[in-house]
Amino acid sequence: MQAKLGKKLALPDTLYYFFEFRVEKEESEWPEMNKRKRCWLTHREATECFRKMNRPELQEAIDRSSLVR
Secondary structure, eight states: OEEEEETTTEOOOOOOOOOOOOOOOOOOHHHHHHHTOOOOHHHHHHHHHHHHTTTTHHHHHHHOOOOOO
């Protein structure tokens, strides 16, 4: 995970961790509800969203997941 920067090697600025899980119950209140917006998307909707956001790392994460496409 190193990128070439001129003749030197540079480490990435950000490291992401993704966790896949099955939702069994959706709560109406959760600890971060005032900080984060919850939004359920299909694979196709998420792909379009990540493309518009220019977030290929997020696209790669869902492409590697077991999500139904």
